[in-house]
Amino acid sequence: MLARTLPVAAALALLLTPHAARAADCVWGSFDGTRVNYAAGVLSSGSGHTTLRGYIMANGDTVAAGTPTLTAAYLDTVDIFYTSLLNQQTGNLSGAEQSALQAWVAAGGTLIVSADIYQLPGYAAFTSVYGVDGYQSIPSGQVATAAGNHPLIAGVTTLPYGTTVDWSYGGDALSLATNAVNTSYLIVMEPQTGFDVGGRVVVFGDHNQLTNSSIANGDNTTFAQNLIEWACSPAPVCGDGVLTDDEQCDDGNDDNTDACLATCEPASCGDGFTWDGEEECDDGNDDNADDCLDTCALASCGDGFVQDGVETCDDGNNDDGDACTTACELAACGDGFVQDGVEECDDGNNDDGDGCESDCTLSAATTGEPGTTGEPGTTGEPGTTGEPGTTGEPGTTGEPTTTTDDSTAGSDSGTGGDPSAGPGSTGEDPSAGATTEDDGGSSTGGTDSGADSSGADDGCGCAQSQPAGAPALALLVLAGLTRTRRRRAARRP
Secondary structure, rough: OOOOOHHHHHHHHHHHHHOOOOOOOEEEEEEEEEEEHHHHHHHOOOHHHHHOOOOOOOOOOEEOEEEEEEHHHHHHHOOEOOOOOEEOOOOOOHHHHHHHHHHHHHHHOOEEEEOOOHHHHHHHHHHHOOOOEEHHHHHEOOOOOOOOOOOOOOOEEEEEEEEEEEEEEEOEEEEEEEOOOOOEEEEEEEHHHHOOOEEEEEEOOHHHHHOOOOOOOHHHHHHHHHHHHHHHHHOOOOOOOOOOOOOOOOOOOOOOOOEOOOOOEEOOOOOOOOOOOOOOOOOOOOOOOOOOOOOOOOOOOOOOOOOOOOOOOOOOOOOOOOEEOOOEEEOOOOOOOOOOOOOOOOOOOOOOOOOEEEOEEEHHHHOOOOOOOOOOOOOOOOOOOOOOOOOOOOOOOOOOOOOOOOOOOOOOOOOOOOOHHOOOOOOOOOOHHHOEEEOOOEEEEOOOOOOOOOEEEOOOEEOOOOOOOOHHHHHHHHHHHHHHHEEEEEEEO
16 A cells, blocks of 8 residues: 655644653553563563663653553553564464453554564454554565654654564555565554544564664664654644644644634635634535525625525626616516616606506607607897987078058068077067057057058957967977977887
């Protein structure tokens, strides 16, 4: 099976982030000589593990005495169980031992299986329940190559071994090194790799790697120290701030409204949690008919999706002349908008006779071709104002009228002005004439006592004279009246 490796970001986080605090005085357990293939291989007392045992104790841990049987009572006293090289006759586990071991791992125990070419079914008895099975021996005298990024292989490149085996494993295991034939030599199973049993399991292909015969070769010492540190540290969990292989992020909190969820997955639209500052909503589905779109934006009129129970339509535009108005309501007669190709008019009311009928058709009075506007009337020529009357020439003072007497030839020397001459110069007053004696009487001021054409006989032979010029004055007054009437007539409109 191909090895899984950590992403670069995860690797950097693991290398730069300090390990979680070690548990105080972790206890290492193992089998005694009745279950290990040779006495030197016993972890607690064998001469083959003095170097490893020293590293364990230097880290503050304790190595417990070995046990002939895996019981719940013994396992409850240890934190880590190390198999060493199993005895070919007694290394296999009984059903009761398997049950006790599995319960212990589920409670958080760390199992380290140092496999070897002996007693292959014994190793399968430890791990087959976890998907690691099919152990088989492969050519020896080779070097394993570490690959990937994990605390177990920090600073490790080569892992020399003597004889080795490989195995098959499931998807919840992470391969950290491959052997000479490019199959797995080192795997780890823990919560960060998807191993959800509870504890952790490590399997590597040759127990000699950590015995005195090989521990100083290559990077085996570094691996041993990494293993001791890792095994006695609390198992990394999501939310501890340490980015591991099965985590895409780990911000050390359980806040589901930031960029990293409490499940150590990056926040994203559709995860069911509203990311502060990035999403308006997140209902965890792709239904665009509810109040939250699949883009994590709140539903609104004009978004192009019909929100159930809220909108009757939504065509995603601002056109009020189509079948769906900008209020996300189906167009209808009386909504105040003229629907193109459907309505002739829409005045937003149900009144008939106002130009637009209640069925959104134009009123009859407004139907048809509009009337033609007539030409404006022509304004007549204004009336002509008559010429003003002409003022007559001033009268010329006439010669005085001479009164003659039938009986006496006396003459009147006074000359009177002609009254018809108007404002002209006044003639001599007739009364200024000389008084003459007459046989028949006398006339004073030029008045003839005889009858003539200008006088009237009074029956006594005396003419009753009229002042000279009286007829002319009368004519002058009459002419003035006539002229005045003409002027008034001319002023009338």
